[in-house]
Amino acid sequence: MSERKHRENLQHQAEHTRPRRRMSVLGYLLVLFAVAFLLLLLAYFQQQRANAEATDALKQSVSAVDTIEKMIAENEQLREQVEQLEAEATTLDQENQSLKTLTGNLTARLEKTQAAMDYFWQVDEAYVRGRYGLCRDLIQEMEDVTQGTALKDYLPTESATDTDRFSPAQRYQEIYDSLY
Template sequence: MSRTDPEKQERKRLQHDAEHEKPTKRNPVLFYLLVLFAAAFLLLLMSFLMQRRANQEAINNLQETSNSASQSLQNTIAQNEELTKQVEGLQSAVSENQQTIRDQEDQLEALEQENEDLTKSSQALDWFWQINEAYVRGRYTQARSLIEEMGQELPEYLPKESVTNNDRFSPYDRYQEIYEALY
């Protein structure tokens, strides 16, 4: 019996241990939660990576847009500077043209005045010729009436120098001589 007792005791002990030992159940809910948590974590990780890639693409697009806008701005500034130079050149040309116009207007006025003076001088010479002719022929009354019709202004347009260089009176001096003789 000696052999049987330790065996018995061993069996008893094993049976007791088996009875008192809690069965190890695997908890399926815990495993399910663990799988769900892992899946959620993987989804969050994938979402983060996709969002990061989308943000990087957006940043690259914004950078390209910024570079394009910067280039457009530089082109616009260069065009503006070029147009400013053209405007300054055109303003200078306009100023020169206006000065030329003023000079030509002054020349035109001078020519018109000279033309008016020559016209009056021609008229005065015509009157002088008639007055001198009447005086030389002894028609003093006719000479006086011609002097009165001629007026006070036209004698000033008679040439004051003789162009023939014959030591004779100028038309103005001859008119004065006739005027003084008649009045």
């Protein structure tokens, strides 16, 4: 009997052990599925995060491209402005040279006119005082063309006053005609 009890006991343990093994295999499978699901969920969230980062990077690169395009357009506009300013500077430089030449010519003409008037007053004074020899010498100097043009050509042809008097050029010619 004891053997029988022992067999019954073993059978009883075997019956109770088998379902536990089944339960442990089912539990193991459940744990594996749960871990697999968690891993899939984790992979999904990582993929979403990577997609968001890639989208942000694309937005930034699009923004950078827009910024670069704006800078290129601005650079081109600035180059055009530089070309315009250089052209204007060249034009102004040419005008400046023309004005310098004109100023130089006017200054030379003014100096010649002043010298002619100085001689004219001396000629007129000598003529009025009756010093005709001195007057002829001064007229010869005014008629001298060694410097390009005679000083008499620089005498004003209009009277500086509103009187009916002769202009310096007319008075010079009157004196010249009376002496020669």
